[in-house]
Amino acid sequence: MSRREDEYGFVRANALSLAFGGLFLATLVGQALSGVAEVNSQQVVDGLEPVSLLEYVTSSSFGVDVMENWQSEYLQFFLYIFATVWLVQRGSSESKELGTEGTESDEEQKVGRHADEDSPSWARAGGLRTALFSRSLGLLMGALFLLTWGASSVAGWAAFNSEQLAERQDAVSWLGYLGEADFWNRSFQNWQSEMLAVGSMAIFSVYLRQRGSPESKPVGAGHHATGQTG
Amino acid sequence: MVFGRTGAAVAVLAAGVLLLAGCASADAPEVGEVASRFEDPAGDPGERCGLLAPATSAAFEEDVSAACVDAVQDLPLGGGSVESVEVWGGNAQVRLTGDTVFLTETTAGWRVTSAGCTPRAEAPYDCEVDGP
Numbered sequence: 001m002s003r004r005e006d007e008y009g010f011v012r013a014n015a016l017s018l019a020f021g022g023l024f025l026a027t028l029v030g031q032a033l034s035g036v037a038e039v040n041s042q043q044v045v046d047g048l049e050p051v052s053l054l055e056y057v058t059s060s061s062f063g064v065d066v067m068e069n070w071q072s073e074y075l076q077f078f079l080y081i082f083a084t085v086w087l088v089q090r091g092s093s094e095s096k097e098l099g100t101e102g103t104e105s106d107e108e109q110k111v112g113r114h115a116d117e118d119s120p121s122w123a124r125a126g127g128l129r130t131a132l133f134s135r136s137l138g139l140l141m142g143a144l145f146l147l148t149w150g151a152s153s154v155a156g157w158a159a160f161n162s163e164q165l166a167e168r169q170d171a172v173s174w175l176g177y178l179g180e181a182d183f184w185n186r187s188f189q190n191w192q193s194e195m196l197a198v199g200s201m202a203i204f205s206v207y208l209r210q211r212g213s214p215e216s217k218p219v220g221a222g223h224h225a226t227g228q229t230g
Numbered sequence: 231m232v233f234g235r236t237g238a239a240v241a242v243l244a245a246g247v248l249l250l251a252g253c254a255s256a257d258a259p260e261v262g263e264v265a266s267r268f269e270d271p272a273g274d275p276g277e278r279c280g281l282l283a284p285a286t287s288a289a290f291e292e293d294v295s296a297a298c299v300d301a302v303q304d305l306p307l308g309g310g311s312v313e314s315v316e317v318w319g320g321n322a323q324v325r326l327t328g329d330t331v332f333l334t335e336t337t338a339g340w341r342v343t344s345a346g347c348t349p350r351a352e353a354p355y356d357c358e359v360d361g362p
Contacts, residue, residue: 047288171323
């Protein structure tokens with residue numbers, strides 16, 4: 001039985017984002033604790049002093065480990081948002097129905113004169129504002145990807161150079177770092193897992209179900225039924 | 231506005247690059263001074279040995295089978311004036327006119343981890359005095 005929406009307090013109405021916000025913070029703390037332990041075990045091997053947790057979480061080493069993961073998540077969402085406009089997967093809950101590829105009509109999208117009283121003002125406004133608002137989700141994900149990829153390149157460059165000097169080798173410039181295997185290895189190892197996740201979800205949701213989840217088709221929906229959620 | 235926010239974000243990123251460079255150069259004078267004092271053949275042996283990182287000092291004494299203060303004056307170090315300093319995280323490299331020195335940051339300040347270092351193309355520098 002579903003509750004009436006006005007019976008929902010702040011926490012129940014925002015449970016999904018609060019839960020994942022909490023999980024994010026908990027796992028970030030876990031990364032910091034396990035990361036400083038790993039660094040200090042290497043410091044002992046090198047005959048150097050251990051670093052404190054505060055020194056570690058303000059270091060470029062921790063910074064690159066966090067940023068390289070964030071950039072691949074935003075790349076995944078950016079590509080996923082755009083790909084699902086143009087590409088379909090028959091039977092998947094992650095896909096639009098076959099035959100609806102593309103940006104669809106203004107009427108279907110409730111844009112301009114087809115907007116209703118609930119539509120955001122920029123959907124109704126027309127011109128540049130509507131054009132930008134119509135692409136705002138992809139644009140933001142793309143911008144966040146570029147920003148976090150850039151941040152991971154800067155943090156990675158600093159961490160790489162610190163390692164270079166510790167190993168009695170020369171430091172490199174930022175442009176030099178963009179040509180290093182370390183930068184591309186970090187990028188590709190993160191990207192491959194994101195592409196795997198999206199691809200897996202697209203195909204698994206054709207044949208498998210999770211009752212009650214909007215990420216799944218209804219349990220009794222046929223395997224060829226596309227674009228339905230449970 | 232998305233583009234305004236993106237422009238601001240790019241500016242923050244550029245500032246981050248400059249900040250990293252700036253933070254590194256704040257330590258450069260101290261790093262250069264430690265390297266120069268260690269390399270000075272006329273310096274007090276006890277003081278010079280005190281500028282070595284503990285692990286490097288122990289490794290050096292084991293290598294030469296003598297106390298650091300007795301052996302440090304015989305080291306073939308080129309020395310000279312500081313040409314450039316690179317500081318990244320807790321590690322540093324100083325290029326002197328006659329030598330290259332690597333250092334690490336300890337609770338007691340910057341200390342030499344390797345000295346008398348010659349480059350070897352893609353491989354690490356080959357150093358007269360080195361850590362474990």
